[in-house]
Amino acid sequence: VNTCGVKLPTEHRVLSYLSKLNKLTDKKIIVAGCLPKMTLEKIKRAIPNYSAIIGPNGIYDIVDIVRRITTSSNEKIILLDSPLNENRLLLPTYRFSKVSAIVPISQGCLGACTYCSVKFARGNLRSFPLQHIVHQVDSLVSTGYKEIWITSEDVGVYGADIGLTIVDLLNKLIELDGNFRLRVGMMNPASILHFYDELAEVFKDAHIYKFLHLPVQSGSDKILSLMRRFYTVQDFIDIVNTFRKKNPRITISTDIIVGFPGETDEDFALTLDLIENIKPDLVNISKYGDRPNTVASKMPNHVPSKIIKMRSRILTKKVLEISYNINKTWIGWSGDVLFSEVGDRGEMIGRNYTYKPIVLREFDGQNIFGEIKKIKIVDNGANYLVGVLE
The missing domain is CATH 3.80.30.20 (tm_1862 like domain)
Structure with a gap:
């Protein structure tokens, strides 16, 4: 589980998730990322059944850590201060x-x-x-x-x-x-x-x-x-x-x-x-x-x-x-859009040259994921534009 602690609500969500994982006593669980170095004791209380807790640079030792926890039934590893690997x-x-x-x-x-x-x-x-x-x-x-x-x-x-x-x-x-x-x-x-x-x-x-x-x-x-x-x-x-x-x-x-x-x-x-x-x-x-x-x-x-x-x-x-x-003000604009996401309702989402998110709801069954298409903007919301194929 990779963690983030940049904001308090994020920390709360992570700790809540770890508490749920703690019930999976048959699993080996590694807690990684920034939060271990920021609130180690909270993590240990949220998930006492952890197998390893590692800091941001612990990823470089992950193979050794996985090997150790899979060959030992009760070893608990805490590794917070691994050096940064320039490679x-x-x-x-x-x-x-x-x-x-x-x-x-x-x-x-x-x-x-x-x-x-x-x-x-x-x-x-x-x-x-x-x-x-x-x-x-x-x-x-x-x-x-x-x-x-x-x-x-x-x-x-x-x-x-x-x-x-x-x-x-x-x-x-x-x-x-x-x-x-x-x-x-x-x-x-x-x-x-x-x-x-x-x-x-x-x-x-x-x-x-x-x-x-x-x-x-x-x-x-x-x-x-x-x-x-x-x-x-x-x-x-x-x-x-x-x-x-x-x-x-x-x-x-x-x-x-x-x-x-x-x-x-x-x-x-x-x-x-x-x-x-x-x-x-x-x-x-x-x-x-x-x-x-x-x-x-x-x-x-x-x-x-x-x-x-x-x-x-x-x-x-x-x-x-x-x-x-x-x-x-973008309504009427036409240009190239790179489609890199699929929305929750199956719509395609792409970006134009200013990184504006553009929603395409009709694309004639074409597989345009990863493609650049000519699009015309016909509508908008506060957080997105709506386009059609030209």
């Missing part, structure tokens, strides 16, 4: 999709966000060798993958520990042969402050989705300072404007934490003003919750949960209205 990208990987592939480019970060406990589990930045990443992407494209997700805790900080930047990596990747698209993952605004103009220029390449995930977290400089985000609201606005100038119609995705300790009505109003001003396509809204051993959890002036929920509802309403209106 990670060269290890065999099982992939669930034949169209999209995830390629991690680093582990850890250089941030010190006061609300985040993931740093305790993942550690400081360790960038993977550029040549390993390029080799991995080249191999995936040559075997038919058409969509590559470049991921990390903070893609924007890639290479800071090895004398490179994400710009250097992307320039190498867009030189590769093949019909593929790169989805560049989340970037902390602070990480790209010194080269975002150059990065926005690279995004103009046809291989890169015009999609920018740039979490601002708050529209108040006071709250950003308390969060230790190391940028201002104006910095965020400047980055967004630069990307939009160089990449028209680029999808802007951001994150907001509502109810951070010390957030007043005035601070929240500034966040609403920022969202109204920037008009991002997507906003991931999180209600603040204390995470283990974080600075923020010990701060004064915690916002009551009732107020946090109210602010979340207000922001959600505004975000949905903005998203719907932006998506409405």
